[in-house]
Amino acid sequence: MKYDHVKIEKKWQKEWAKNNIYKTGSNQKKPKHYVLDMFPYPSGQGLHVGHPKGYIGTDIYSRYKRMNGFNVLHPMGWDAFGLPAENYAIKNKVHPEVAVKKNIKRYKEQLSILGFDYDWEREINTTDPEYYRWTQWIFLQLLKKGLAYESYEPINWCPSCQTGLANEDLEDGKCERCKSVVEKKPMRQWVLKITDYADRLLKDLDNLDWPESVKESQRNWIGRSEGAELEFSIKDREEKIRVFTTRPDTLFGATYVVLAPENPLIESLKEDIPNWKEVKKYLDKAKAASDIDRSAEGREKTGVCLEGVAAINPANQEELPIYVADYVLGSYGTGAVMAVPAHDERDYEFADAFDLPLKTVIQPLIVKTAGDDAVQPGKALEERSAVVCIVKHWSEDKYLCSRWKKNDWKGFVIGGIEQGEDIGQAGIREIQEETGYQDVGFLTGVTTVHSQFYHAVKKVNRFAHFQAAFFQLKNGKRKETAEEERELHDVVWLTAEEVENFLNREDMKLIWQAFRGNLLYEGNGILANSGAFSGQDSESAKQAITKAVSGKRVTKYKLREWVFSRQRYWGEPIPVIHCPHCGVVPVPEKDLPVTLPKVKSYAPTGTGESPLAAIKKWVNTTCPTCKGKAERETNTMPQWAGSSWYYLRYIDPKNKKALIDPKKEKYWQPVDVYVGGTEHATRHLIYARFWHKFLYDIKAVGTKEPFKLLKNQGLISGPDGRKMSKSLGNVVNPDDIVERFGADTFRLYEMFLGPFEQGNLWSTDNIVGSRRFIEKVWRLAEKVDSKKKADEPELEALVHKTIKKVSDDIERFSFNTAVSGLMILGNEFEKAESISRVNFGIFLQLLAPYAPHITEELWRWLGNKKSIHLEAWPRYSPAKAADSLVTVIVQVGGKVRGSIRVNSDSEEETVARKAQEAPEIGKWLEGQTVKKTVYVKNRLINFVV
């Protein structure tokens, strides 16, 4: 009989649908497993071969869980509101509703030929009024709690999509959809207060079993930083400047203050600013520039001094100039900073450009935590002050460097400062003793660096206070040095460039940098020039100084509020009514859903109003409160609204009374496995977590986090290594592949390509390997001997090892290695005379999640009446998997010299004797004495000689 994939696959897909074998179980006594795919956005292009990868993964996983006795929820649906569908509709001159229907139909067809186990009775669609009724309901709850509000702040406006956008919708300051540079536009908009949840969104990441990269992206996005707000008063004025800083310990080093161009304080100081014209010009320019201009302009710092006004440093009452500069953002912190050029790179650059002074108040503290000279815990730190001598040659442009002989230190001449000495005296003495040079002149001190490390020669933890100083030799006059000095180090003359590469200690590198004129240091350290706080370390000084100047400790986030309104047609109407008497009135819950009116013209207006505003019949309504004339809100929700809670609706998709039945929610939540692409790391996955936490707070759900385990499938690129896209012409259509090779082969191949979470290249040439395997399985069926009770012991053992391997591999999403295990078993079956029915059945069951059609066909052919997909997963028997004979590797001196076969669980002595007797081993042991024998049971024996 020939293997006809077309016939077999069609037949079983029909049969499964007819018998509804993948219907979600409802017996709540059974354990549950909720396996979820990120639902697709049905575009006009249809699916390419890259799309199903994640779906195949969840299909295998959910089939495996079902066979293991779980109630499995594995649903599918459509995310269909938003710009892509609307733009497609405008371009193709069809109504978005029609286009979406058509696209969904196409997607569903493409998915169905792959034989997935979705429970289609639970299909949802975000554009269905019965669905978005509850999206609107959630909005009303947010409104009730004050987490949704109207705002007039300037927002990001995409001139091409003609709508406002959220921060998350930008990529490098451009619209993520169309790559247009966005503008700042002041307009009325709805905003969700996601920042109220910033802290919880951040903290709860720690307990999620998610890819580290996604968690890290979210941490970056939320961008928590702890710091302080400090007040600088303005000389001869009432106003104060509030600045936010994470480094209050550097307050004494502030040499100027900068206001963001957006800071309203500037306007109020107007009459005191003689150069107002210049200032105003700068402000206008900054306002006109987009964010991308502000950061792109070669990053050169620009700004203008507010002449005539001065800020007072609250720490020491010093008068500081005030600047306006666009490197300070109006939308973060307080829109004002204290500038500490010695300890902040941006301030350093600005001070450099504007010739502002620099004041060092932090002396670096280097603590070695790794390597041979890492501070050893438990040992006391021994403090010592030392002079570090940078010595210049008497005639050449070279510096004297020192290389320690007993440890790997490369640095300068260093020595302790003895009592009564100043650094000049100490340095001169050290240079004479250590190098023999006699005529040394002290020029100047350079910097101080504190350093904690383990001194490997002296065997102590050292806390060194390195005071660097600059010396120059007057001539080359030199005396012989003492022998113990020569044993300790060599000295060499190096050019400045050579010194740079020579130094291998961070503390010495910092000293050299300072000597070369780079006084910027951004790390923590020990305070200097800071009045009473000098000598304290940064960490404690942060609190002490904040307290001393009556500052406030605060936490700030990069995360911005979620701009939630779009001036477009194709979205959920925001369910509020604007009444001239009552203001903003929520639509009563009983009136939901507020349905999107059917219109002829849905193109964006570009005026900042949604196209809905033109539909007077829809807009005009009565106020639910005063019953007077009122108007509907015409903005719609962003694309991300519907997807922020869809995973809940699958649990109870037809509930008319509530978003979800609490009993069902309790049983099915959370999602056990969630699979999708990395592109959703900071949008969908933050929004959904935010809404979920909100729903938790209003007791609509019982879990704090929606998705327990997250897996990102890697992208399948085109054969050319580029992302598949129609415009590049490298799209491979899955329908064609399935027609030629069959869905089973296609599924198997996509899983065999490589690790699930890694990207791969599609190659239609390589798929033959998977096809050959499937055909091999087909042929193997003919070798089944129903009378045979068992196969030979090694094959029996392999069958059971494979049960374990495939099970473990599916559990950890290592689908490629499971396929490899099945191939190995298939190859062994092929070598055997015949195969017992039991073992071939096990093989089919293990393969069933990957290749559901062929395994079903052969399973029935073996005489089984029930679908293979409803059978119990094969049970692994460790006893059957155990080999009676094992191969033990024999090593001599750590090198593999052969192997022996021994009874499993043999004693070390038996194995050692047998190994030594083997001829190919014996020759390596001849004339050697075995010092030690290392035996790893059933694996390896190593004779150390």
Add this chain to the structure above:
RNA sequence: GCCGGAGUGGCGGAAUUGGUAUACGCGCACGACUCAAAAUCGUGUGUCGCAAGGCAUGAGGGUUCGAGUCCCUCCUCCGGCACCA
């Protein structure tokens, strides 16, 4: 710049806990079957070497009886954030 992930044959990749590096597959070579071809099956396939044996997991060092795996220094690639004070 900061953070995260990775680097293994001609190619995709395996090695789950420190224990035979290169499983499985593709490709390639040779052979069987065939009038022939395709398909299928078999054998071989890291590298140097006739061989014995040596050398190989981005580079260099270290720990260990033993390192792709652990530690240190560095290089390259991919991803996230980036004037966020």
